[in-house]
Amino acid sequence: MSKCPAPVKPEKILDYIEPRTDLIVPIANGEPRTLIDVIEEAADTLDGVRIHQMHCLHDRPYINGAFGNNLRHVSYFLSHITRPAYAAGHVDYAPANFSEVPHIMNDMTKEPIVIAAASLPDQHGYFSLGTSADYVASMIGRRRFFLEATPHMPRTHGANVIHHSQILGWCQTERELVAVPRVEPKPVEKTIAALVAEQIPDRATLQVGIGGIANAILAGLHSHKDLGLHTELLHDGVMDLVEAGVITGVAKEHRRNRSVTTFALGTKELYSWLDDNAAVEMLRVDYVNNPREIARLSNFVSVNATLEVDLLGQCASETIGTKYFSGSGGQADFARGAMYSPGGKAFIVLPSTTRDGRSRIVSTLAPGAVVTTLKNTVDHVVTEHGIARLRGKTLAQRAKALIGIAAPEHRDELARSAHERGLLLD
Incomplete structure (x- = not known):
């Protein structure tokens, strides 16, 4: 069995963020909410940091332009959160077919860090990205990762598992996932x-x-x-x-x-x-x-x-x-x-x-x-x-x-x- 290192404080992510760092966040519930909280709290010390994501579920000050060029959002699919922020000029939008987003992100960023929500590690030291594979699964083993693990994230199967040796570190939170109710058809x-x-x-x-x-x-x-x-x-x-x-x-x-x-x-x-x-x-x-x-x-x-x-x-x-x-x-x-x-x-x-x-x-x-x-x-x-x-x-x-x-x-x-x-x- 591979022993997984203990979790660290979420603030540890700041050690890896340099001027003009690109951060890549998975779609929807793949967002590591506590890590982004920490990044926002330190936004006054950042310079030209960009967060790249499709379909954001959580409204945040940085999305609405609170930190100017220090911390800015780049969207690849506008949601109810990013739509008004884009219209107000606070969000950048990059059009792309979903299948091509991994390649575009790789081409348009330089040594990005993927920050993602994940399940707790299993007995073999593997995390699962749970509800997400999307564009970040193709980056496992090729880009730097920092994870936020929560017991509420399901452990799913497929190509979205990542070993502790492939990450910069991980923190643990109790954040629950956003649940979307069923829509009754008209x-x-x-x-x-x-x-x-x-x-x-x-x-x-x-x-x-x-x-x-x-x-x-x-x-x-x-x-x-x-x-x-x-x-x-x-x-x-x-x-x-x-x-x-x-x-x-x-x-x-x-x-x-x-x-x-x-x-x-x-x-x-x-x-x-x-x-x-x-x-x-x-x-x-x-x-x-x-x-x-x-x-x-x-x-x-x-x-x-x-x-x-x-x-x-x-x-x-x-x-x-x-x-x-x-x-x-x-x-x-x-x-x-x-x-x-x-x-x-x-x-x-x-x-x-x-x-x-x-x-x-x-x-x-x-x-x-x-x-x-x-x-x-x-x-x-x-x-x-x-x-x-x-x-x-x-x-x-x-x-x-x-x-x-x-x-x-x-x-x-x-x-x-x-x-x-x-x-x-x-």
């Missing part, structure tokens, strides 16, 4: 979900996001057989299907009998279920979200949400007009992987209208909107009014199909615009 989301669930065959391998539509889709799959899972985010709906014997992974050509993910976010029940669950593999995102790896799985089904789709099939999933809302995430990764999967299907889902009644199927994207998923990659678009199948279709066929799933009260105006643009000639 009626329109249930309608969309039912349309998608009908298109998913037995023995397919799934990637499904989070939210009302995703939860409704998963809830509608309980009569399916031998589904597989290869997804960036694992949440409670997935747990339910595994427990019900619906997700088994027996038909997967790779990682057979295992549910593959790169991070998890959900209820305390989910975190307890993940603890020492060898049927779930936490793998690095440059494997999980790699379109080439996804394409090796037959009958792969990808489901992701968007904010707006134009009549060409372009999807704006991260901006509302010129305003950034989230980020690219893994949408394009999975849409492209599903395109190359034998028998694969990719679905982009959205309600047909906004809360104030505006159409989400539009003639042209809002001025300044960012295209997240290209028209050439989009396969199916689904609203509560039906499914538009776009792969291989002409521009006229695309426009006609998309108008057909728009809200009825907007179809005449969309058709008029399509004729003016020359997309429809009859």
Whole structure:
């Protein structure tokens, strides 16, 4: 057995932070909250330190510009925390497909330190990064690590374990994880979900996001057989299907009998279920979200949400007009992987209208909107009014199909615009 050194005080991390040090923090509950508390308390002594992270869950003074250039946040996917801070000019945003974030972080930082939440060490001296693998798993053994271990972090299996000999040090806290309650789907989301669930065959391998539509889709799959899972985010709906014997992974050509993910976010029940669950593999995102790896799985089904789709099939999933809302995430990764999967299907889902009644199927994207998923990659678009199948279709066929799933009260105006643009000639 390998004897693990005793934990140190969290303040020890400050010994390793020099001017212009880059700190890399895992996604969501991978954030080492006590270590960042310590770093913030010493912010007046820092110089040009940057914290790099996707999808931050905790609001902090440094995120809101309290320490100026001493300590600044670089986001790779805006959350409800970083979104307003970015709009106010206090956060930097680096756009990237999730699969490419590890490579970008490595290329754009110099000798960074990964600071991460982890499980307590086991009898062999190994820590688990618990709910995270994401971009930091690819850095194990290649970058410096300092860990914050808590008994509340589940010990998960996969490529996210790290030996005490590979870290600068570790501290111990009692910090609990952020629990995210289940989202109850709205009626329109249930309608969309039912349309998608009908298109998913037995023995397919799934990637499904989070939210009302995703939860409704998963809830509608309980009569399916031998589904597989290869997804960036694992949440409670997935747990339910595994427990019900619906997700088994027996038909997967790779990682057979295992549910593959790169991070998890959900209820305390989910975190307890993940603890020492060898049927779930936490793998690095440059494997999980790699379109080439996804394409090796037959009958792969990808489901992701968007904010707006134009009549060409372009999807704006991260901006509302010129305003950034989230980020690219893994949408394009999975849409492209599903395109190359034998028998694969990719679905982009959205309600047909906004809360104030505006159409989400539009003639042209809002001025300044960012295209997240290209028209050439989009396969199916689904609203509560039906499914538009776009792969291989002409521009006229695309426009006609998309108008057909728009809200009825907007179809005449969309058709008029399509004729003016020359997309429809009859």
